[in-house]
Amino acid sequence: MAAPDRKARSAQDTLALEAGEPASGRARPAASRRVPVLLPLPLEGAYDYRLPPDVAAEPGSFVEVPLGGRTALGVVWDPPENPDPIAESRLRDVLAAKPAPPMTPSLRRFVEWVSAYTLAPPGAVLRMAMSSPSALDEPQATGGWRAVHPPPEGVRLTAERTRALAALGEQVMTGSDLAREAGVLPGVLRGMANSGLIAPALLPRAAAFPRPDPEADSPLLSEAQAEAARFLRDSVARRRFEVTLLQGVTGSGKTEVYLDAIAETLRAGRQALVLLPEIALSTQWLSRFERRFGAPPALWHSELSSRTRRVTWRAVAEGEAPVLVGARSALFLPFPDLGLIVVDEEHETAFKQEDGVTYHARDMAVVRARLSEAACVLVSATPSLESVTNAEAGRYARVQLPTRHGGAALPEIRAVDLRATPPERGRFLSPPLTAAIHETLERGEQAMLFLNRRGYAPLTLCRACGHRMQCPNCTAWLVEHRAQRRLACHHCGHVEPVRPECVECGAEHSLVPIGPGVERIQEEVADLFPEARKLVMASDTIPGPAAAAEAARRIEEREVDLIIGTQIVAKGWHFPHLTLVGVVDADLGLAGGDLRAGERTMQLLHQVAGRAGRAEAPGRVLLQTFSPDHPVMAALLRDDFEGFLAAESEQRRPGHWPPFGRLAALIVSSEEARAAERAARDLGLAAPSGDGLQVLGPAPAPLSLLRGRHRHRLLLKAERGMPVQAILRDWLNKVEVPGNVRVQVDVDPVSFL
Structure with a gap:
């Protein structure tokens, strides 16, 4: 079966409720035993197999089939409308059907839709939906003991046996649990089994995830939040496809609003999916969820163990994971009754997958919701121009939260013109920013320095011959990581040691770092503020959930005075004692010919600025820039994101650049x-x-x-x-x-x- 050749539409049109129909069609007569099987391989379509009478399978069933000299797992697919069958004699038999819930029609349609839109082979898309093959096998049951009723006549009941039977009651328990509960030795249980007092039994399978309680801890919402939450609850309750753009300034309580929509989804007995751009680093979000619902959500991201992935995939397929929070790949999990999809920080480019099947999870989330008859909520303080355009055209509903929750004020944003007040020679922090940090630390408040560049220096140059240390595998300079004494390529992972001499001319001690990374800013801060307790937050130093949780704890408990971070500090953190944000290089990202350079820089700096002043103390943001009159800087200083987007639209519309x-x-x-x-x-x-x-x-x-x-x-x-x-x-x-x-x-x- 070839990839469907339906009328092509843009992702924006998809978001406009125009998702294409699948290429599946009329079912074959029941008497036919020929079935198409789609394999999770980069193939252009399904292969025909013969279904033996003793194998029960239907469209969506996971099956094991022969492929060449090996066996492979696949999915019985929907028959094409115009089949071109091979000769019956050439068909091979389906070997077995797997004991797993079948892939739903909506997920099969989603696989086809993504394939047609991205021009990726449908088998390559299916592979993402079969990301845990071991989950297709029946979970192994645990053995235990049950009491025999009535007990055999003439069997002597000792005090130990009586205690064991009392502890067992009507339930099934493992031998170790029963022995511990009754305070007896394992030999007592063996004797009871030999006497017929207890018999082997399988323990009932416990739920993989506790069910979140929608009424566990409903927060007190502001009037604006309550109105927005009511709108989203109504959208979920209608049980049909709708898209809502939830836009609110940083700190306005957007998360609490869409958690209310999740609660409504739970009341309706349906499943909810939340996509986050950095799920492995979202410690505070997960804590907030557990406080709200009394139980954690299921998680899906690349750092899960294979066992956890297997259990989670199966729980989702069986409807035992009511709420799942995940990275973009969670879109392809087998939800049987998806009622809500939330895309938080919908503007983030992390939702775009560049390798393999290239797709944008924000756009495909809308398609998945369309095919599942589910509500979809796109959330951001700085939404993408694509989403805003859809909202302005009436294709999306739009709900806005214009003020911060709890009376907190938005931070004051000022530009530091580096042409007028440059840093001292060899430094990167200007006198106004340095003075502001001093004042903040003296008041006992926390400060943050933001530079979206990992490592010590982005370029290493030989001052004798001018040679630049470059990656042998990429058109990219090697970045010095001084703490690890190595040079690294951030594109391919190539690593080599820092050398005492130039590899080109051999001059010794001639290599010098050019430009700053967060490690170099850390070095400068250590010299300027030796008493301050510092923490670097970058993907090198915060590699996963445990490190993120520890960093958040230290900051919240005021064990840190000064945070130095890359873009991971811009997303969703709430630090109530943080009152100053200094952007070391606000111009970074504006250079080059990228169509969205201005939009991305505006979004990133707006999000970073939003970390300041989220509680009672007012916040300040200082932007170090050589271009204070640039449209991005001017819009930030005016706090005019809407005006910036309007100007951006006017620039793109005449040339038919996206989203036009x-x-x-x-x-x-x-x-x-x-x-x-x-x-x-x-x-x-x-x-x-x-x-x-x-x-x-x-x-x-x-x-x-x-x-x-x-x-x-x-x-x-x-x-x-x-x-x-x-x-x-x-x-x-x-x-x-x-x-x-x-x-x-x-x-x-x-x-x-």
């Missing part, structure tokens, strides 16, 4: 530079043309070498409403790409590297 037009990228790569160049040239010569269409490139990618592969890019630009997927499919079919060349399709790209 469509983009799709072809990334051509090979380990051989000439092969990549030739394939990109051939694709360029075959590029489509016509009214409303434009192809830019081919051109070497900004990262022209990445992980050892030479890269070229082509960008298709089309007016909104054009069938981009069909155009791409036709374009790719015109060019024979060599086996040593890979062409990746990225519909709606967010990165142009």
Whole structure:
């Protein structure tokens, strides 16, 4: 079965309630034993198999089938409308059906939809929905003991046996639990079993996750919060597809509002999914959830053990995980009755998957909700232009929280013009920022320095010959990590030691760091504020949930005076004693030709600024910049996010740039530079043309070498409403790409590297 060739639509159109229909069709007559089986492999469609009479399977059933000289797991798929069956004699038998809940029709339609939209093989998308193959087997039951009723006649009841029977009662218990509860030795239980007083039995399977209680601890909401929560509850109660953009300033209590929608979902007996951009670091969010509902949610992210993934996947499929919080891959879990999807920080680029099947989890969440007849809530203080445009067009509902909860005021934001007040030579913190930190620490309050750059320095240069330390596998400079005494590439992971001499000219002690990373700011802060207790928060120092929880505890309990962080400090943290945020380099991210550079910088700095002054004490934000008149800086200083988006819209609309037009990228790569160049040239010569269409490139990618592969890019630009997927499919079919060349399709790209 080939990938469905339905009318292509943009993700924004999907969000406009126009999700496509699946390519499944009429069911075969019941007498037919031929079934299509889709395998989780990068294949273009399902394979036909014969279903033996002794194997019961239906569309959605997980089955084991032969494939070449091995066996494989797959899913019985919906028969195509126009089958092209192979000869009956060539069919191989389905070996067995797995004892797992079948994949729901809505999830099968979702797999097809994602495949058609991204141009990824349906089997590659299915693989994401079968992320824990061991969960397809029946969970092993635990053995225990039950009392025999009536007890055998003539069996002597000692005091120990009487205690054991009393402890056992009518339940089933393991031998170790029973012996401990009754205070007897295991030999007593063996004797009771031999006498027929107790018999082996299977323990009832306990629920994998405790059920959150929607009435456990309902918070006192402000009038604005209560009105927003009521709107979302009504959306959930209607049990139909609706999208709501929940927009509120940082600290306005957006989380409490959508937790109320989750409570309504629980009352309705349906499941809720919450997507977070950094689930492994969301310690405070998880604590807030448990306080609200009296139980933790199920989790889904890359750091889970294989056993936890197996248990969680099965619990979701059986409806025993009422609420799951996860990263973008959680979208493909087998929810049987999904009633609500929440995408928190919906503007975050972390929701875009760049490797393998390229998709944007925010957009696909709306599709999943559409196919599940579920409510969808997109949450942000700084929503994407795509979502705002949909709301303004009436395709989404929009709920706003314009003020902070509890009477806290928004922080005062000021620019520090580095042209007028530069830092001292060799330093990166200006006198106004240094003075503000002094004042904050003297008042016993906490301060934060933000620089979205890991390591010590982004570039190492030889002052003798000018050589720059570069990654051998990527078009990228090596970043010095002084604490580990190594140079590292943040794209491919290449690592090499810091050398005493230049590898190019051999000059000793000639290598110097250029520019700051958070480690270098930490060094400067240690010199300026030696008594301050400091904490660096970056992905190097906060690698997972345990480290994040410990960092949050230390800050909340005021064991830290000064936080130095990268972008992970911008997302969702609530530190009531933090009153000053200093942005070391507010211009970082504005350079280059990225379409969304201004929007992303505005969102990031607005979110970082929102960490300050979230309680009674007022907050201040200082932005160090060489361009205080830049539109992003001017909008931040005016606290005018809406005005910034309006100006951004006016810039993009005439040229049909997203969200007022469509983009799709072809990334051509090979380990051989000439092969990549030739394939990109051939694709360029075959590029489509016509009214409303434009192809830019081919051109070497900004990262022209990445992980050892030479890269070229082509960008298709089309007016909104054009069938981009069909155009791409036709374009790719015109060019024979060599086996040593890979062409990746990225519909709606967010990165142009």
